[in-house]
Amino acid sequence: MEAYIVTGASKGIGKELVEQLTAENHFVIGLSRSGIMKDGVHSIQCDLSDPSQINAAAEEIFNLLPDASSYTLINNAGMIEPIGLAGEVEHTEITKSVAVNLTATMILSNYFIHHLKDVNAKKQIINISSGAGRKPYEGWSSYCTTKAGVDHFSRVVALEQKTAKFPVQIVSIAPGIIDTGMQEKIRSSKEEDFPLLDRFKSYKENEQLSSPSETATELISFMKKMHQFDETILDLRNL
Template sequence: MKIYIVTGASSGIGEAIARKLILERHTVFCISRKRNESLIELASSIQTSLWYFETDLGKSGLIPGLMNEIFKLMDKDQISAISLINNAGIIEPVCPAGNYDNDELQQLIHVNLLAPMLLSNEFIKHTRELVIPRSIVNISSGAAASPYAGWGPYCSSKAGLEMFTRVLNLEQKQKPHPVRVLSIAPGIVDTPMQGRLRNTNDADFPMKPRFEQLYQHNLLSRPAEVAEKIINFIFCELPGDDEIIDLRKL
């Protein structure tokens, strides 16, 4: 039995990843603030195991207890492979420094960076004794390496997540049964996050016209296509030696 823990399963890329995993009849643990009823119905209609946790990953104190609860539901003897997909993410605040709302800024760092670090820590702790393929996939962005005006918090959080990926790999490669840790930038994908970006103030995000044009010319990737590519990398052979993958560059 393959087990996947997917954060941000209520919409966009996370929903598409969870949907495909359910259809492949894997056991899936979903985490987001809102329940995704259509995933729950799908899993029940084909009788696959899906557990849904409505949790705000911005509340970092909840994360160790959440992971304890998730791992208590597993029969470790039955697991053939296990993966944590750190996909949940937010882009707000989108504006130049000097105008950030403190609470929004904290929430972004908590959801995009602190939560994946805490979840990874718990995942490694809970799976340490398992001699099976284990993997952590961090959903990154081109913004981890390229600065965009108005995206200071978002770019910084994704750059931090990529560095965390590199550090985890360095640590894990020394181990007899390492966890595979990947960072995958999905490209520009047609999700609610992109819709919110197109609604930001022009003055706050100078690159906005480019994102509008891509949308108008139907050049955004579809979440289902992106989900399929991400899932293919979780336990299979990688395109190169690097753990930092950009789907647009393949």
């Protein structure tokens, strides 16, 4: 049996990952703010912008986990907001962005590594990052910064795990531009808040967006051969 933990599991890539992994008869735990109503999925309702809820969810996750041949944590949940130039955004939205995009990833990864440290099995952490963590975009200071944090956190953990008795392999992978609710929010923003608005509208108009289903399939294929990769920072489009 293979066990998977997926955050942001009720929509977009996360929803597709849960559905495809469940269809393959794996043990799947899905975290989401709204909860999941799907047979075969162990659903945990959790608002990742609240660190106290993250800790409670983590305890529940590791009470649910069975003995398995492999364990995979997919930190997929993320938010693009706040969109706006620094100095013009609400500080409460910055706090929420850091919690969802970075703090939740760090806390859940910490629990995962600690709980399974003495388990001799295949163990993987897949952090869903973004090209925005590797290149600055005006109007996305919070998103770019938190995704850069995810990348560097992954680098540090990869370094630490080299000396672990039963190491966890970790990657931070950018999936490309996906036709999800996040892209809808980007397209509905104002040009004064996001100067590259027209470019992102053109991605949709010119059918340059990947579907969540296609992306989930590619991610699952990658996870099956992840042990072949030595790099920590990856782009799904280049694999």
